[in-house]
Amino acid sequence: MGYRIAIVGATGNVGREMLNILHERTFPVDEIVALASRRSLGSEVSFGDTTLKTKDLDTFDFTGWDIALFAVGSEATKTYAPKAAKAGCVVIDNSSLYRYDPDVPLIVPEVNAQAIHGYSKKNIIANPNCSTAQMVVALKPLHDRARIKRVVVSTYQSVSGAGKEGIDELWDQTKSIYNPTDSKPPKKFTKQIAFNVIPHIDVFLDDGSTKEEWKMVAETKKILxxxxxxxxxxxxxxxxxxHSESINIEFEDFLDEHEARDILRESPGIMVIDKREDGGYVTPIECVGDYATFISRIRQDSTIDNGLNLWCVSDNLRKGAALNAVQIAEVLGRECLKKG
Incomplete structure (x- = not known):
């Protein structure tokens, strides 16, 4: 017996990816509905060989539906997630709205699947930030072995993390580089993104960090x-x-790089590609469409007593968003809802 599933924000990048992954992983679906705002009403999305026409989120009744995967911003989530939850439909939310709510579990299934039982307090489960999700998958097995004291991480985040507007802006600006008469000034980003890097994601906070950086700190602590x-x-x-990440880890106990490599190879959700030769590592273009979090460049940090460095790459639309949400739904069905 399967589940009745609603995809909220089905026409966006993450919503479409949720539909793809549900089908790829043969999630037990009895019925599925694609929901979107009125401006996208009637748009078509694919679920395997089936074409779904989007329905109006504003008038949709969640009564009798089992799980709603939300892939809309915090403002829309604030309006519609409580309605779904009150109707008895469990919400798995990809926005940041509920991540820091103590009554809402923040889940990465490879790391803290057991926390999912707390969903019943609000009938809502939060999906973490894309950059946090892949990092904690890498950290968890190492933390279990040697206890992590401190993490210093630098992220290199793709434009798809900013949605379709981010993708379009990189594409348009890249073309304009070769056609100077067709200038494309920044709109989505604060500076030109084509052939450039921008050390600024989300808003600045009083201490000089950005909200994206704060999210990584707060979410890692809550999850791990x-x-x-x-x-x-x-x-x-x-x-x-x-998304790519350069991660420096300080442990309480010594952990040899060879043992760390072996531990990571045996850990769920991780693929180790780590050869000390040209091309013996994974770059973001190679991870696209894959479920795994890839780890490369594992090496001792000789500047501290118990330190390691590693390189971490993952498809942010998958593990950083849609895949993690579907994995949460799988755990929810297996551990909590248990049909038939």
């Missing part, structure tokens, strides 16, 4: 361990899909 100290620098780069 409140005792871990995290400092982040988040950078937007001219890559269409795939």
């Amino acid at each position: 361990d409140t005792k871990i100290k995290v400092t982040a620098t988040c950078v937007r780069v001219p890559v269409f899909v795939g």
